[in-house]
Amino acid sequence: MSDQLRFDGRVVLVTGAGNGLGKEYALKFAERGASVVVNDLGGDIKGEGKSSRAADLVVDEIKAKGGKAVANYDSVEDGEKLVQTALDTFGRIDIVVNNAGILRDRSFARTSDLDWDLVHRVHLRGSFLVTRAAWPHMKKQKYGRVILTTSAAGLYGNFGQANYSAAKMGLVGLANTLEKEGVKYNILTNVIAPMAGSRLTQTVMPQDIIDALKPEYVAPLVLYLCHEGCTENGGVFECGAGSACKVRLERSDGAIFRQKNVPVSPEQVRSNWDKICDFSNSTYPRSTQAATGAFMATLAAIDEDSPIKPNPTAGSGGGAIDPNKAIGTKLKVEPRSYGPDQVILYALGVGMSTNEPDHLKFLYEGSEDFSVLPTYGVIPAFGSVATAGIPGLEIDPTKILHGEQYLELHKTIPTSGSVHSEITIADVIDKGSGAVIIQDIKTYDEKNELLFTNQFTTFVVGAGGFGGKRNSDKAKPTVKPPSREPDAVIEEKTSVDQAALYRLSGDKNPLHLDPNFAAMGGFSKPILHGLCSFGHAGRHVLKQYAGNDVEKFKAIKVRFAKPVLPGQTIRTEMWKEGNRIHFQCKVGETGDVCLSGAYVDLVGTASDATSTPAEETSESPVDLIFKEMGRRVNDFPEETKKVRGIFLYRMTDGKKVISEYTVDLKSGAPGTGKVYKGTPKTKADCTVTMSEKDFGDLVIGKLNPQQAFFQGKLKVAGNIMLMQKAGTLFQQHAKM
Numbered sequence: 014m015s016d017q018l019r020f021d022g023r024v025v026l027v028t029g030a031g032n033g034l035g036k037e038y039a040l041k042f043a044e045r046g047a048s049v050v051v052n053d054l055g056g057d058i059k060g061e062g063k064s065s066r067a068a069d070l071v072v073d074e075i076k077a078k079g080g081k082a083v084a085n086y087d088s089v090e091d092g093e094k095l096v097q098t099a100l101d102t103f104g105r106i107d108i109v110v111n112n113a114g115i116l117r118d119r120s121f122a123r124t125s126d127l128d129w130d131l132v133h134r135v136h137l138r139g140s141f142l143v144t145r146a147a148w149p150h151m152k153k154q155k156y157g158r159v160i161l162t163t164s165a166a167g168l169y170g171n172f173g174q175a176n177y178s179a180a181k182m183g184l185v186g187l188a189n190t191l192e193k194e195g196v197k198y199n200i201l202t203n204v205i206a207p208m209a210g211s212r213l214t215q216t217v218m219p220q221d222i223i224d225a226l227k228p229e230y231v232a233p234l235v236l237y238l239c240h241e242g243c244t245e246n247g248g249v250f251e252c253g254a255g256s257a258c259k260v261r262l263e264r265s266d267g268a269i270f271r272q273k274n275v276p277v278s279p280e281q282v283r284s285n286w287d288k289i290c291d292f293s294n295s296t297y298p299r300s301t302q303a304a305t306g307a308f309m310a311t312l313a314a315i316d317e318d319s320p321i322k323p324n325p326t327a328g329s330g331g332g333a334i335d336p337n338k339a340i341g342t343k344l345k346v347e348p349r350s351y352g353p354d355q356v357i358l359y360a361l362g363v364g365m366s367t368n369e370p371d372h373l374k375f376l377y378e379g380s381e382d383f384s385v386l387p388t389y390g391v392i393p394a395f396g397s398v399a400t401a402g403i404p405g406l407e408i409d410p411t412k413i414l415h416g417e418q419y420l421e422l423h424k425t426i427p428t429s430g431s432v433h434s435e436i437t438i439a440d441v442i443d444k445g446s447g448a449v450i451i452q453d454i455k456t457y458d459e460k461n462e463l464l465f466t467n468q469f470t471t472f473v474v475g476a477g478g479f480g481g482k483r484n485s486d487k488a489k490p491t492v493k494p495p496s497r498e499p500d501a502v503i504e505e506k507t508s509v510d511q512a513a514l515y516r517l518s519g520d521k522n523p524l525h526l527d528p529n530f531a532a533m534g535g536f537s538k539p540i541l542h543g544l545c546s547f548g549h550a551g552r553h554v555l556k557q558y559a560g561n562d563v564e565k566f567k568a569i570k571v572r573f574a575k576p577v578l579p580g581q582t583i584r585t586e587m588w589k590e591g592n593r594i595h596f597q598c599k600v601g602e603t604g605d606v607c608l609s610g611a612y613v614d615l616v617g618t619a620s621d622a623t624s625t626p627a628e629e630t631s632e633s634p635v636d637l638i639f640k641e642m643g644r645r646v647n648d649f650p651e652e653t654k655k656v657r658g659i660f661l662y663r664m665t666d667g668k669k670v671i672s673e674y675t676v677d678l679k680s681g682a683p684g685t686g687k688v689y690k691g692t693p694k695t696k697a698d699c700t701v702t703m704s705e706k707d708f709g710d711l712v713i714g715k716l717n718p719q720q721a722f723f724q725g726k727l728k729v730a731g732n733i734m735l736m737q738k739a740g741t742l743f744q745q746h747a748k749m
Contacts, residue, residue: 491610
């Protein structure tokens with residue numbers, strides 16, 4: 014597979030790799046190109062005894078399959094020796110999988126000092142010593158992946174395993190700190206709680222269950238978390254039987270039961286118990302600052318006459334928030350001018366290219382229909398967003414995250430002009446772990462006519478806990494997409510320089526360009542601006558459902574769910590519901606949703622001419638050709654079965670694309686296919702670009718395919734061999 018996750022050139026150390034899960038990890042890493050240090054002391058499940066046999070057998074199995082491996086027989090308490098084996102044999106250490114473990118199960122009252130100490134020495138201290146030995150080497154090379162192994166007993170407890178549970182939960186605490194200390198060096202740490210049949214689980218699980226829970230069902234998660242393409246950091250994952258889920262701490266909204274100058278009592282706690290335990294408005298703190306912020310806020314939240322009042326002091330790290338002072342504040346922003354250079358620079362910044370003929374209207378001021386991308390409306394407004402100088406909003410600007418964005422056009426944006434904006438603090442929301450600030454920005458043209466409206470929703474980390482409301486009726490809501498397969502999909506790979514280009518439109522945040530600054534923000538690499546992804550998605554919908562007609566674009570709303578890295582692929586999935594186009598964007602390489610709850614509202618009825626088989630209003634020669642192609646794919650199933658591809662035909666008038674057709678011989682059952690006008694719903698295997706005239710000549714045999722290709726009349730991108738198979742299908746029975 015071309016997209017197989019490989020570990021060529023990486024060196025992996027797996028502890029406790031002589032049996033069970035560790036053995037499976039070692040074998041799978043080796044199969045995918047890694048050099049593996051197979052560590053196993055060779056003792057029993059109580060940590061007694063020693064033997065080289067287990068590790069040697071695994072190494073022999075790896076080498077027999079052509080892999081690279083070396084055995085190590087040291088205890089994990091000799092962490093330096095394990096890592097030195099990797100350095101001496103392979104010259105580096107990239108990945109550490111802390112898997113070694115023992116059990117000394119006893120009821121709590123019968124647990125001896127030795128039972129406690131031995132379990133902690135192997136699980137917690139051993140993981141610490143091995144990881145610490147590898148850490149400086151990973152820091153120096155600015156790359157590392159660490160896996161720590163907890164268990165359900167650690168997360169939830171288990172009878173007779175107090176020693177084991179405590180050690181396993183200690184590993185979660187260790188990972189929480191390694192996550193923060195390692196990220197700026199591109200060292201990512203994650204925790205797994207595997208459920209698999211092994212020597213350790215046989216003491217607490219029936220044999221038939223052990224037999225069904227194979228270690229091979231856990232290994233894929235470990236390999237993905239250790240791959241350089243995975244950016245997960247600090248996660249805790251339960252996995253087993255071929256499934257995985259993420260675990261996190263949840264915190265209730267709680268209750269303040271103390272009043273000023275009133276003694277506290279357990280009766281007050283009792284009276285507030287239901288609220289203390291109410292998780293209906295829960296949060297998920299990810300730092301000690303966020304977790305303690307609400308308690309620090311309590312100190313100033315109490316008034317003599319009322320147990321709870323809005324608190325002007327936010328949680329630690331956030332600053333000071335007083336919604337009563339902030340909400341309704343209006344600020345006017347000085348006029349700013351723009352022209353063709355600015356709107357063209359923005360179009361380039363959100364991925365438009367002269368390689369695409371239909372992009373020229375947004376990139377060349379000399380075009381007859383030179384236009385401004387509708388999403389450019391965020392740019393003048395972005396320069397107006399205010400966090401400083403607003404009463405009641407004393408916040409740290411480095412703690413601000415862009416949460417959601419709404420843009421509504423009231424007029425088509427002119428290609429040049431002078432605009433001025435007015436900011437209103439619409440609302441401030443208390444989310445416990447942070448504060449949400451909603452700003453409405455109205456932008457006017459030279460005639461003082463409303464041009465467009467933006468709503469910027471920002472999240473201030475650590476600024477919650479001020480006693481404010483948790484929801485707002487002022488916020489433009491996101492909307493879930495329909496529960497069916499997307500009606501249309503556009504995939505587009507961003508440039509590795511996308512963020513460097515987009516920032517020239519005004520967002521100079523170093524988070525998007527400076528690796529060191531990004532590391533301080535908790536990212537392994539600089540990330541793409543959220544509004545850059547927003548621009549990509551907006552123009553995908555504009556192309557798909559409005560034929561790039563900017564006058565049909567009314568409004569767009571998105572929630573920023575996860576970051577995109579420059580160079581990754583943005584996959585926009587779209588659903589048409591009347592004049593509203595629901596969409597979500599995913600990172601093509603990971604499948605993570607980066608824009609969610611999103612939609613575009615169009616003026617009038619959204620055109621579907623480029624997405625699904627449409628009613629034909631005319632019978633052009635090209636239409637007739639593709640109708641015949643549609644008949645062929647079902648008349649000759651044996652030939653169709655051999656092709657199995659998706660083809661996009663782009664017809665031009667000699668210069669620009671004027672129509673598109675899809676031949677899908679892949680999505681349906683073998684031997685069947687669909688031919689329709691518009692772009693495919695999934696990525697095409699091959700794209701053919703020709704003028705309508707040349708295509709007609711090619712089909713009737715007047716134009717030779719090879720000659721057309723070398724003369725530049727036939728342009729093919731993608732799998733050319735697949736295209737040749739399709740040509741045989743359509744030409745071998747009769748001329749069209």
